[in-house]
Amino acid sequence: MTHPHAPSAFTDPAVVARYAEGPRRNVPGYDGLLRMSRILLAERVPADGRVLVVGAGGGLELEDMALAHPGWRFDGVDPSQPMLDLAAQRLQIAGVPGDRVALHHGYVQSAPAGPFDGATCLLTFHFVPREERVSMAAEIRRRLKPGAPLVAAHLSVADGEGSDGDGDGGAGERDLWLSRYAAFQVASGVAPGHAARARDKVAADLAVLTPEEDEAVLREAGFSDVQMFYMGFAFRGWVTQFNF
Template identity: 90%
Template sequence: MTQPHTPSPFTDPAAVARYAEGPRRNVPGYDSLLPMVRILLAERVPANGRVLVVGAGGGLELEDMALVHSGWRFDGVDPSQPMLDLAAQRLQSAGVPGDRVALHHGYAQSAPAGPFDGATCLLTFHFVPREERVPMASEIRRRLKPGAPFVAVHLSVADGAGAGGEGGPGERDLWLSRYAAFQVASGVAPEHAARARDKVAAELAVLTPEEDESVLREAGFGDVRMFYMGFAFRGWVACD
């Protein structure tokens, strides 16, 4: 879920074992987000299409797409081998044939050349340093067929500064506090949610929505549209 020289947060065995709990506790509307991603891809991905999944560790989105679209084939890439192992176990338990999914240990540039009919990068970009965002998005784009959709969802928070900024001073802190409050509402202990909020603020490269859209455009995607917002998370569908 990260680029070279960026430590993966998913190497600790305990964190890997708990991974499947995280998205639903952290991401508002996660169970609806997965079908939305499928719908956006299916608008252009054919029945026998090939989809690239960047940040595939854990296998949640792979399982969701594979069970609904039985003709799609997938290449998933992730820098955490334990997370890829978890994905393989999940897919096997779900009865997804092994010949439909190829898992690759590495980063976006480690993925096969394609060309792919679509791609996703869910809950991943916020682990990637700012200076590596455009190169990573460019690696994904150059593996896509012309007009193929790319769906990205990650932490993206307004800071109230500059043209188009939402709110004013303290806007980012407000949204991160809402992120923590959602965790508490999902059953996370308040002290754990507070630590997670502080960790996000201190360690992750959370851009503004305007910056995130600029990254996609700079990578070569000409049509960039937001389709999802859930407190501190936003999602876009893009194509060239």
């Protein structure tokens, strides 16, 4: 779940060791998001299918899918070697055979050509600058079989533009959703000061698009039938597919 533009903390051993705690504290309904993601993939991925996992560091979604679908094989890619090491350790502890999962150090371009029966990109796109989103999504699309699904979820916040016809209050709506993101962290046990700093860092450092912009990125990259299936405060999730 990391990207070249992600915080350098993903190489900090202490941060890496505690990584598994983060998604459940930060992302409303994280465990449900994992289950929904594999259910959506399973609609089109065959029992012996091959799945590309973009941002595979940490191994949480790899573990979830591998245990639920013992015939699936996976290629996971991530630019953080410590996070890939953590994923490998997690899969070994879970009893997932090593020949079912290949982990690749690098970016999407480092992933095998496939073709894959499906792909996931969870909690990763928000680390990617706006101007690189389409090319990254296109790299995923080029590795998929026709009709193969992509499930993506990340920070995506409305800005209020056009809601009342004059665009007023856009920044206020975005601030409100990011404040709710911080409030969820506090309710999950994160210290208020830490949650406030995390909220400010997201606002300052990440290219968080609106849901409409995110859907446009997927379409421009060559995906079709873009459907939102998940919303958790400041997070959104979509399922889409590559067709000729």
